[in-house]
Amino acid sequence: MVRSDGVKEIVVPNDLVSAKRPEELILEEVSHCGYDESATFAIKLALEEAMTNAVRHGNRSDPSKRIHVRYTVNFERIEILVRDEGPGFVPDQVPDPTLPENIDRPNGRGIMLMRAYLDEVEYCEGGRAVRLVKLKRSEGG
């Protein structure tokens, strides 16, 4: 669905297979706008992490909940908002997986990867939504 402000929106059921659809739509536009392989990798990785967090942690694998994705992709920037229907969380309370005491924890690296690959990662709405931004000029980052 395209809103009046040009932002596109898709709502999907809360499962990891359905969560692929926004990624497919966004990556089609990323390719159309000429982003290089590194930027495509970055957006794909960030979307996988954000959608997985929404399904498993935000919506706690509840099949009655949904994930809302709004996005704009143009020749200068990619901006995506992923919102779940869960209770939210405090990002600063997620243990740093690179600390020696946490380094061998199997989980907790998704937020770190999003921050490393994107220009902006901002949690809002009490942790129920995350805004992701990738700038064209930062390709390769």
Next chain:
Amino acid sequence: MSGGPSEFVGRRPLQIATRREADVPIVSISGSCTMEQSTRIGEALEPLAVDPAVKVLILDVRDLDFIESSGLGGVIAAFIKCRDRGAELRVVGPAPAILRVLEITRLDKLLRICDSLESAMPS
């Protein structure tokens, strides 16, 4: 990873194959480890990671072109199971994009990463 637009990043399906060379188990993963199938890596590694007869377990990622954090979690879980019983998990040949993911998450400091299958084989 540079160059022109790409439609194909991360679109090859994940494939996992296990074989043995000189009695050393080698799990090869290729394609893309995406969120909906990320548990498959851990499921492939786990029985070998807990097998008392396995002293060295090799994970061949030379043909892997994408992995997200849940897939990494399966690798870490297998690493811990090996480490806790005195065995070793060795990772072979990550491509630059995969190596960067390992470096960002500092897993390059935790895992033994080898350039080639030959160098990963126990002497």
